[in-house]
Amino acid sequence: MRVLVVGSGGREHALAWKIAQSPRVEAVHAVPGNAGMREVARCHPGLDGSDAEALLALVRAERLDLVVIGPEAPLAAGLADRLREAGVAAFGPSAQAARLESSKAWAKDFMARHEIPTARFALFDDLASARDYVRAGDGPCVVKADGLAAGKGVSVCDDATQALQALEDIMAERRFGAAGDRVIIEERLLGEEASYYAITDGEHVVTLAAAQDHKRALDGDLGENTGGMGAYAPAPVVDERVEKRILEEIVHPTLRGMVQEGHPYTGVLYVGLMIDAQGNPRVIEYNVRFGDPETQPLLVGLESDLLPLLDGAARGSLEEVAPPHFEGAAVCVVMASGGYPRAFEKGLAIQGLEAVGAMSDVVVFHAGTRLDEAGAYVTSGGRVLGVTAHAESVALARDRAYQAVSGIHFEGRHYRSDIAARALSRR
Numbered sequence: 001m002r003v004l005v006v007g008s009g010g011r012e013h014a015l016a017w018k019i020a021q022s023p024r025v026e027a028v029h030a031v032p033g034n035a036g037m038r039e040v041a042r043c044h045p046g047l048d049g050s051d052a053e054a055l056l057a058l059v060r061a062e063r064l065d066l067v068v069i070g071p072e073a074p075l076a077a078g079l080a081d082r083l084r085e086a087g088v089a090a091f092g093p094s095a096q097a098a099r100l101e102s103s104k105a106w107a108k109d110f111m112a113r114h115e116i117p118t119a120r121f122a123l124f125d126d127l128a129s130a131r132d133y134v135r136a137g138d139g140p141c142v143v144k145a146d147g148l149a150a151g152k153g154v155s156v157c158d159d160a161t162q163a164l165q166a167l168e169d170i171m172a173e174r175r176f177g178a179a180g181d182r183v184i185i186e187e188r189l190l191g192e193e194a195s196y197y198a199i200t201d202g203e204h205v206v207t208l209a210a211a212q213d214h215k216r217a218l219d220g221d222l223g224e225n226t227g228g229m230g231a232y233a234p235a236p237v238v239d240e241r242v243e244k245r246i247l248e249e250i251v252h253p254t255l256r257g258m259v260q261e262g263h264p265y266t267g268v269l270y271v272g273l274m275i276d277a278q279g280n281p282r283v284i285e286y287n288v289r290f291g292d293p294e295t296q297p298l299l300v301g302l303e304s305d306l307l308p309l310l311d312g313a314a315r316g317s318l319e320e321v322a323p324p325h326f327e328g329a330a331v332c333v334v335m336a337s338g339g340y341p342r343a344f345e346k347g348l349a350i351q352g353l354e355a356v357g358a359m360s361d362v363v364v365f366h367a368g369t370r371l372d373e374a375g376a377y378v379t380s381g382g383r384v385l386g387v388t389a390h391a392e393s394v395a396l397a398r399d400r401a402y403q404a405v406s407g408i409h410f411e412g413r414h415y416r417s418d419i420a421a422r423a424l425s426r427r
């Protein structure tokens, strides 16, 4: 098979790396790809991953069989629809189905229609009524901008004062632009978060492992929300009993609901969950693509071939594919630019990549790097690298990942030193 991966982050590097190992693969291309991905894929930095016509031209020229779409924005814009109309197999949902992520309000209404457990919520189009609602409630709550805001449009509030400030930012100052035309005010859920990944062709489901992300910038879950500072899999909070409930109460009802409403969901459904002390799972949010950085440990720990799963989901033949096998545990530590998620410097030299790349059971995925004129790697983004290790246990994988991290240097490098600590403190 000849495969195209759309996107340029650590997630897409991990996807291309894993796809390239398939015995069934003949070629891997990436649009636009990134500097680190060149080792596993032919990158097309001049092409725009959201330009369907440019992608179709490449698909024809290179006789590509499958397009795997990494990020949510092109899915929400209808890229998978356009490819399928042209007869090209695409991994990822239609624009209508992608509303599970692209409109939080639509997703909340969908969950209400299908009795899928989630936080109680109210929706507001105007600031005055949103303010009234917050003042009347005056307890902990969560305020969210409705549209896509790159994971940053959410404020978890302790009281009304904080919630009013969040409303002000979103609706009056329009910090997230049009994404803030509408807000959702939710009950604040308590418990432990986990990310659950179900690959589906609309009807059949296979699950990878459950993972845990670390969204805050600093150790101890302090500091600002980021795209994710590290992740590990499997997440022990999702034991067999909890997993069964996630499937029965959330994943299957979601897929059935999408079929009933005329928008069958295909691709990967990534459910962000809060699991309370009694093991009750509730949906925090849906995502319609793989998580980043979660995909990095998920794929490094996946022993079996990923390609048949992606292809089976794209073609509606997932039933025929053997279930995936995840071995041991994997931990990914994100090395970020100093200052991230706020302003940071770019173009700083990265040292140690070669030696660390040669370590066994370690893979360094690139997210924000580029090559300078001399052909050396320099920083070019907030999240620079995802240093990912695989071992028999979370503890060993974590030690190995941090050993690798200590061999990589760039000025101002910042990473959390407590990735996977929650899994270890459980014992």
Ligand code: AMP
Pocket (backbone or CB within 6 Å): 119, 142, 144, 151, 152, 154, 156, 186, 187, 188, 189, 190, 193, 215, 272, 284, 285
């Ligand atoms: P989201 O972009 O919806 O995933 O929200 C970002 C983060 O905010 C989540 O990962 C949670 O940590 C937190 N969050 C969102 N909604 C809730 C909720 N209803 N209760 C508690 N925490 C929440």
Ligand code: GLY
Pocket (backbone or CB within 6 Å): 151, 213, 227, 228, 287, 290, 291, 292, 293, 294
């Ligand atoms: N790591 C969080 C996300 O991909 O949305």
